[in-house]
Amino acid sequence: MHNAERTIEKLQSSKAKALLSKMYGEEQLSDQMARYSTLIKSFQEHFGDGELALFSSPGRCEIGGNHTDHNHGKVLAGSINMDTIAAAVKVDEPTITFISEGYPGKFVVDLTQQEAVAEEAATLSLVRGIVSGFKEMGYAAGGFKAYISSNVIPASGLSSSASFEMLIGSILNTFYNEEKLDAIALSKIGKYAENKYWNKPSGLLDQMACAYGGLITIDFADPEQPVVQPVNYDFxxxxxxxxxxxxxxxxxxxxxxxxxxxxxxxxxxxxxxxxxxxxxxxxxxxxxxxxxxxxxxxxxxxxxxxxxxxxxxxxxxxxxxxxxxxxxxxxxxxxxxxxxxxxxxxxxxxxxxxxxxxxxxxxxxxxxxxxxxxxxxxxxxxxxxxxxxxxxxxxxxxxxxxxxxxxxxxxxxxxxxxxxxxxxxxxx
CATH class of the missing domain: 3.30.70.890 (GHMP kinase, C-terminal domain)
Structure with missing residues (x-):
């Protein structure tokens, strides 16, 4: 049996169903199982087989604290049940290759080329920036292949770009760093990529809300060490x-x-x-x-x-x-x-x-x-x-x-x- 088929079989387990129900709500379970099965099959179609891992990174909703983070203020935000998901396989060569559903062609990032490349697609620049951020902060980074799909509506204030950044960060964290990086470290790398490789003067809010999970309040009094506190409430x-x-x-x-x-x-x-x-x-x-x-x-x-x-x-x-x-x-x-x-x-x-x-x-x-x-x-x-x-x-x-x-x-x-x-x- 192929690895991809084994992964689809694992999706049927009670543990996987419990996890997906927790992430998306009971009423979405069958839709999400179908969504992940399609994701795995799409990976197999484009990249063949391999030791597959599945990843998910949520979009975010800002509930309180409108335009306060950039002046070291406080926000109330939550990660939401719309997300960017990936099926990914670690590879030995220093290349990240991925297909992002809804975008034409394959994206290929040569990791030996760390500097920003003039005129390249923003998506590629962001990935290059994330890899550079990992290395800059003393972490390991390497190649992988991934098939990516997202239902975080772009240009909607739900932070589709931060969701994507935290997904790439999560893949590198799992494949190369034994999941050592916490939400703050991943967020700083996302911010670094946006600031340095995408010329976007963003703060840490979007990345933190996507990386951390749940309903949280963040105090940016010291933007280098934002204080995060979970808020226990279910609307x-x-x-x-x-x-x-x-x-x-x-x-x-x-x-x-x-x-x-x-x-x-x-x-x-x-x-x-x-x-x-x-x-x-x-x-x-x-x-x-x-x-x-x-x-x-x-x-x-x-x-x-x-x-x-x-x-x-x-x-x-x-x-x-x-x-x-x-x-x-x-x-x-x-x-x-x-x-x-x-x-x-x-x-x-x-x-x-x-x-x-x-x-x-x-x-x-x-x-x-x-x-x-x-x-x-x-x-x-x-x-x-x-x-x-x-x-x-x-x-x-x-x-x-x-x-x-x-x-x-x-x-x-x-x-x-x-x-x-x-x-x-x-x-x-």
Missing amino acids: QSSGYSLVIVNTGGNHADLTEDYAAVPNEMHAIAKALGAEVCRDLSPEDIYRNLNSLREQCGDRAVLRALHFFAENDRVDAQVEALQAGQLDQFLELITDSGNSSWKWLQNCYQETDVRHQGITVTLALTESYLKAIGTGACRVHGGGFAGVILTILPNEEATKYARFIQDTMGTSTYIINVREQGAICLDLE
Whole structure:
């Protein structure tokens, strides 16, 4: 019997079924078993046979702490049951070869060439950057073949790129490092790859939420050593669903809009002799309000005020969840959404006021939630275009999805927080 067939057989074991049920929920078990079987067969078709290992790396949902991490703030985030999965085999030659479903051709990375290569696909640069990060930080890296498939919607604020990075990191961690690297080490390597090989000035939030697993709060007071604490709460069993709503945003280039948020917060900090907003308090702003408005502009002042309020809200959200006070928690999510909309101002591009997919979807959703008398919504992730998060009763989730489809004509995704971060599925 081939290794691939043996792996498919292992998927039928009670241990594998228990693991998949834990990762994706009981109701998704048969779909996921079929999905992994297809993945293994696709690997075999393209690469032949070998000692197969299966990997999964989740996407992530940001629940609280909108645009705080880059100023050393706090966030509340969770890994979700949409993920990037791979069937992979270790090889002796210094080459990583993979096929990523939905993308044409094979990707081949020659590991003897460590420098970034001009004009190469972003996917290849990221992999090269991850390998370089492993070596830079004193870990081993080597070749493998993989067939990769993902259902983390790209460009949706669910961090499809961080999910992919943590998948590659997990494969190298398992094949070459006896799984020595923890979530923080893997996240730092992902950030290194994005910063150095992809020119994306990202922080650690996305990678941490994908790598760690479960619902977590992260404090970035010291970004080199972020403090992670698990938050023990299950929305689903408390009767509520998390719904990600695609607002059909205009996908113009948003890099400048994103960069302006940390830049303006940093400008306020600098004007007050600090490096980041975390080193200041609202009182510092009040005392110097006129000169700050003059020097940095009103939007920068508002964004800094959002930072302080949002940072405090993360603590309050965690306290509410731990005390089982869901009504209080939902109120805080509503406050967070209002602050992002009014103070942070990341719900539409001011250069393109004709297109406001996020604000229109929020307006419709607020009216919907008012009518049912419960729930909360807010912009999700970076903002300006993309997705919103809605939290509402389980029994309303499909009705709400239909309402969005009928009005906005866009898609919704009901998600669960999953306990497992980026892992190798040990089916033994």
